[in-house]
Amino acid sequence: MAEQQPSSAAQAPRKLLERLPSISVLGPFVALLLAVIFFSTQSERFLSGQNFSLILQQVLVVGVLAIGQTLVILTGGIDLSVGFVMALGTMVMSKFAVELGLPPLLAILCGIAVTTAFGLLNGLLITRIRLPPFIVTLGTMNIAFALTQIYSKAQTVTGLPEALLFWGNTFRLGETVITYGVVLMIALYLLMWFLLSETAPGRHLYAVGNNPEAARLMGIPTQRVLLLTYTVAGFFYGIAGWLLVSRTSVGDPNAGQTENLETITAVVLGGTSLFGGRGMILGTLLGAIIVGVFRNGLTLTGVSSVYQVLITGILVILAVTADQLSKRRS
Template structure:
């Protein structure tokens, strides 16, 4: 019979919640600027791009895959939408649709190679990372795109909520998390994603078209990377070919810290949101108390290793 503590620790997302609580208490005691509405709004703004990437990463990791290309695909979408609007002079809605189609297309390529040719996701997405990275720098000619139309930065505009200014981009990210939660938890398509990640052969024998599920997951993830590119453009006000160079690792970090298993079939996007907030809170808090940025990377790395180790031990006990 399990103890009350063991039952508490077995609750979904309790680990990330405890981590956030400890971090908030610690930084609140060290800095009087931490527990303010403006600072929490800033934290959400700082994680909204990686958080959106992490939604797509969660979908892929739930199928026991991984995507190393998402930051590079986002950067390509970032450059594509800005150059189409500025250099080609296309209307902003048309530029956005074309850029989203481009990133979704890269996701579909990943999905086809993984589902049809059955290539390892790590190798496929590593190769696509190189292709997207090179195309971004070739297309941009290593130049930042500025002078964007006002409509392209609307998501960085704010509205007041309880005395705190909230950006529309933050609302978009939270809405995407809510939509992903609904699909994964309350639809047949979501149950198929978990089934494929848990045991693809059993899912196939149960009548699930595993290839179509994988293709759909990777394509949807690519579309989300395009939305992340739009959020990045709104936040920075430029098209930057060097954007997102470490965001693939940051998105994996958010997913792992949120409790999603790297072995597939277990986890949630709510946990991913909490994982992204953990990273954002730690980085923000350390900056406020004057800790050098290198220690942010050190602490985040330790947390990732600990989270993966705990996941591995839990799966061992379940067997």
């Protein structure tokens, strides 16, 4: 007797479920929407254009740092040196411009070159000596922190030239004041989204993160991909350093103390898998904004900063749990 095939009516719900976005993709949108709805009922100021502009300014530096962190995590690695490498870059560009009297653009390029060199160093240690990314970046994190303190003598640099502060300048969009730094952040995310989704190097990066051995057998130069990934990540840390200087108007040797964990939080909340190979760069931007929305909303409602950290930690655990469940299901 022939086995009965499921009816088309019975298959329809299954096909609909298959077409729905995965939890890792849909989750950040749902979390952001729910947060916006909740806080809009708690504070009249929350839904104002100026408040949203403030949120974007607050997540600006972490958002750009998280681009580099996303690239690294997509390969199955992790970078703990993010914040301290950025801080070293800010001190180089600030002191070169103020104390050495270099042209501002050259000083900025020197700072970005230093952060890019640290990314290259991370990549070389991981690909050539085959050290674990966690250990390598833990070591370079401490090296960058020590060099920052030694070079700066723990002194803040002030009186920066106008070119270093460019991204802190503003323009009006209707009644809302927006900084040029926010525009740069969004442009960088759109650029990286295109490169990751529409170019061969982007597809190679996903392949290496998903299965390095299979990628190697397919002819993808896995070691070169990893080396380039960490180097490009270092470049973004330098850009983030420039944005930080523009926003604060000083070179601060104590910057970057919390950015290491904050970038990982943004990446995880954005739906990128810590196991590598799965995730969207635009999701990281959503993840950074989710953290910004929660902190801003809780501040407007008078909640202590301790509870802000508590809620952020809960969100991270929920996001990683969803990622793990999604991985098991697939």
